[in-house]
């Protein structure tokens with residue numbers, strides 16, 4: 001079972017740990033830098049991205065985590081986690097930092113300004129079954145994505161405008177605007193585990 005960290009500073013950490021366990025991983029909560037050692041991948045949970053950003057700096061976890069991501073540690077971010085994996089933000093406080101890694105521009109609270117939360121069925125041909133029931137809570141969307149980024153899913157605009165990008169992948173980095181960890185459906189975490197295995201040998205992979 002691959003050892004997958006869950007960044008455990010704030011947010012729905014337990015839900016991600018449970019989803020990882022039911023998709024065949026060994027979850028490990030990560031609060032300090034030493035707990036990054038030996039991970040095969042890491043999940044950045046949903047929650048409040050400004051809080052996770054500040055706590056990561058206060059806990060001196062930010063720099064080691066950024067270094068691990070730059071070194072190729074596979075990561076999956078949901079909602080606030082997507083924001084934290086983005087290289088660029090719009091509509092964010094000027095002092096908000098991200099860990100980065102994904103060549104995307106993310107708009108915070110993009111859906112949230114219009115509809116605080118909603119659920120919808122997304123077409124996800126890359127998952128077994130081909131669709132996914134997605135839960136959005138004050139969710140961001142991906143405003144634009146660089147050429148190396150694969151768009152995995154889009155969701156309708158609340159006002160009938162063009163669809164918005166809500167799931168992306170770039171090598172071993174995966175991000176979704178929605179929260180598969182609250183839906184009791186482990187297929188998205190299982191997909192992340194496939195990316196972890198495809199990323200090749202790492203200490204936590206066995």
Ligand code: GLN
Pocket residue numbers: 045046047048049050078079080081083108109112137138139140
């Ligand atoms: N709006 C939150 C943020 O900007 C994200 C919401 C969530 O993770 N459900 O961090």
